[in-house]
Amino acid sequence: MSGEYIDGLLKEVIKELKVKFRHMDEICRLTRELADGLSRDDKVTAQMVLDMRGKELEAAVACDRNIQIYLASVQEEDMHRLSNLLDGRLKETQLPDSDMWREAADIVEKTKNIWQQTMEIDRVTSKRLAGSDSYYKQ
Numbered sequence: 001m002s003g004e005y006i007d008g009l010l011k012e013v014i015k016e017l018k019v020k021f022r023h024m025d026e027i028c029r030l031t032r033e034l035a036d037g038l039s040r041d042d043k044v045t046a047q048m049v050l051d052m053r054g055k056e057l058e059a060a061v062a063c064d065r066n067i068q069i070y071l072a073s074v075q076e077e078d079m080h081r082l083s084n085l086l087d088g089r090l091k092e093t094q095l096p097d098s099d100m101w102r103e104a105a106d107i108v109e110k111t112k113n114i115w116q117q118t119m120e121i122d123r124v125t126s127k128r129l130a131g132s133d134s135y136y137k138q
Contacts, residue, residue: 006078010100013070013082017107020063024111027056028118035125088112 030053037045067086071079084090085101088108095101 006074007098007100009070009074010082010098010104013067013086014100014104014107016063016067016070017086017104017111020060020067021107021111021114023056023060023063024114024118027053027060028114028121030056031118031121031125035121038125038129 030049034046034049034053037049071082071086074082081090085095085104086108088105090105092102092105095105
């Protein structure tokens with residue numbers, strides 16, 4: 001496919017990645033708030049935050065679905081390269097010489113980092129509350 005088509009597609013993917021990052025950042029913030037509410041044994045706050053976090057997770061998944069729709073419209077070679085980009089498997093040296101590709105890679109990396117932070121907060125909270133019954137058993 002033409003470079004213009006891929007650039008236009010990448011522009012749309014970047015928009016979705018930015019929206020997804022905002023949702024993931026909010027999920028992390030809500031997970032911190034949930035941990036705080038649970039540490040105070042505030043069940044009302046915990047339930048409210050869980051509901052809010054669920055909606056943010058659904059919105060992030062919707063972004064992933066939209067990105068998959070974009071990927072379905074490209075040739076296999078381009079899809080493979082874009083998929084590797086979105087999975088964080090492209091090293092910086094493998095990125096095409098393009099600001100858009102670097103921007104997309106940066107957003108993917110920041111999103112992965114915020115997800116790791118979220119999982120760590122969740123893991124610590126779960127282990128503290130559930131002990132050996134935690135989802136995150138050792």
